[in-house]
Amino acid sequence: MARNHITPALRPFGTSIFAVMTGLALEHDAVNLSQGSPDEDGPDFLKEAAARAMRDKPNQYAPFAGVPEFREALSDWWADPGGRHADPGSEITVTAGCTEAIAAALLGLLEPGDEVILFEPFYDSYLACIAIARAVPRFVPLRREGDGYAFDPDELRxxxxxxxxxxxxxxxxxxxxxxxxxxxxxxxADLCIEHGVTAITDEVYERLTYTADQGRPHRSLASIDGMADRTIALSSLGKTFSLTGWKIGWAIAPPALTAAVQAAHQFLIFTVAKPLQHGAAEAMADPGCLAWVENLRVTLQSRRDRLFEVLTRLGFGATLPDAGYFITADHTALSDPLGIEDDVTLCERMTKEAGVAAIPVSALCANKDAGRSLVRFSFCKSDRVLDEGIARLERWFGGA
Known part of the structure; x- marks a missing residue:
């Protein structure tokens, strides 16, 4: 029998569901509404700034914590509602996307046997990094409640x-x-303070919220009284500027927690592409930068509304998202007549037969039963691609 060389901690995970569904979409020439990868590139001014940096500046290693100019730009970018800026020299670490920031934060902080609380469903990288650290996850489910999702406060306590x-x-x-x-x-925040717990916040969709005009803007946990000294805030350039291939992220934390992040970061990748950091620093100082992001937000909100209307009309129990790239929808009413029992089967059949790929939410849950009735569709696509995906869904579910 061939030896299994994969470390036991990672054997349960297999290949990421995002890679699996993208591969299946390519195999069957399906419209890929599974992965959070835009098919329209980010702003020209950002790409041109990076090109200038590549041409005119040294292309050698950046400081392992990040290019100083970029960390200064991030300090202004992240300033909390109270006006507090992170110190560029001691509180900001530039990472290879938010995924590396997640790994650096967890691996730099945890000891074997430590417990980490996760809200379920979750981005799959969290659980894998906890496993690598030999820590123990504890799950708090988010359940459908009214028009959205909520957790039970007693379960969290x-x-x-x-x-x-x-x-x-x-x-x-x-x-x-x-x-x-x-x-x-x-x-x-109160529970973290009471129990002396560090919060690691993944805020990659912070600029892409659709509820600010309803009095519910995004708010970083670090901005809440008592949390600035116990929060590691993570985010990335990729989602905000539709440049996911750049893999530029960051971790913002007080010096003691930054030291933990950097202790792992230096041995994970050491440093991040220098020209991209210089380009990002220049572009984020451009007066048109925030206007471009706002235009993207408005465009995504329109695409969200369109896909939500179609999914609802087809019979999905869709939930209108407050932010981000995705709509999560209950497929039970549609799949029961087709004899489909779970989200994985539905996503496989949709990809092969309808030509549309989505993510089975059970892949993002430790309790597979919790997600088996849910699928995730991405709307961060061009109008042309979204139109084609919608047309295929309408044909398949209309005639299935």
Missing amino acids: AAFTNKTRAIMVNTPHNPTGKVYTDAEMRLI
Whole structure:
């Protein structure tokens, strides 16, 4: 028997569901509404700034914490509502996308046996990194409640123990699109303070929220009283500027927690592409930068609304997301007549037969039963691609 060379901690994970569904989409020439990868590139001014940096500046190693000019730009970019800026020299680390920031934060912080609280469903990288660290996950489910998702406060309280070292808070949330309420954030903060727990916040969709005009803007947990000194805030350039291939992310934390992040970061990748950091620093100082992001947000909101209307009309129990790239939808009413029992089967058949790929949400859950009725569709696509995906769904479910 051939030896299994994969470390036991990672054997349960297999290939990421995002790679699996993208591969299946390519194999069957399907419209790929599974992965959060835009098919329209980000702003020319950002790409041109990076090209100038590549041409005119040294292309050698950047400082391992990041190019100083980019960290200064991030300090201004991240300033919290109270006006507090992160110190570029001691509180900001540039990473290879948010995924590396997640790994650096968890690996730099955790010891074997430490417990980490996760809201379920979750981005799959969280659980894998916790496993590599030999830590123990504890799950708090997000359940459909009214027009959105919520957790049970008592279940969250019960998840905190004397072994809890960290809690992962992903807001805006992937895959549900939930923006956590002020009351939810205050409860999380109070429990972290009470139990001496560090919060690691994944905020990659921070600029792509659709609820600010309803009095529910994105708010970083770090901005809540008592949390600035116990939060590692993570985000990335890729989602905000539709440049996911650049893999530029960052971790913002007080010096003691930054030291933990950097202790792991230096041995994961050491440093991030220097010209891209210089280009990003220049572009983020451009007066048109925020205007471009706002235009993207408005465009995505329109595409969200269109896909939501179609999914609802077809019979999906879709939830209108507060933010981000994705719509999560209950498929039960549609799949039962087809004899489809779970999300994985539906996503496989949709990809092969309808020519549209989506993500089975059970792949983002430890409790597979919790996600088996849900699928995730991405709307971060061009109008042309989204139109084709919608047409294929209408044909398949209309005639299935």
